[in-house]
Amino acid sequence: MAAGTIRYWAAAKAAAGTGEEPYRAATLAQALDAVRERHPGELTRVLMRCSFLVDETPVGTRSHDSVRLSEGGTVEVLPPFAGG
Template identity: 80%
Template sequence: MAAVTIRYWAAAKAAAGIAEEPCTALTLAEALAGVRQRHPGELTRVLSRSSFLVDGAPVGTRDHETVRLAEGGTVEVLPPFAGG
């Protein structure tokens, strides 16, 4: 297990009610499952539309089960932003 920080931005931050939180998980999928369990409701809907950065690298279309987390790493939750 890796201890990571999950950072929420914009609508994700509003839905979670916090800017960031610690998490322990092996993969991005496991970390997001924990987030959904701790924050049911609006944040779950926001996550379904969000993109993610793991240690600054975009996850893109990779299967979240294959994205391993590193000790001390960061997961950024980026909901769609308005504007252009």
């Protein structure tokens, strides 16, 4: 199990009520399950529309169960942004 930081941006930050918090999980799926338990409600809905970067690498369409987290790593939670 790895420990690291989850960073929330824009609507995800507002819904979480914080800009970042620690994770302790082996995979992105486990980390997001823990986030949903800590922040039921709006953040759970926002997460369904988010994209994720794990250690600066886009997750894209990969299964969150297959995305391993690293010790001291960072998960960026990016809701859709307006503009161009």
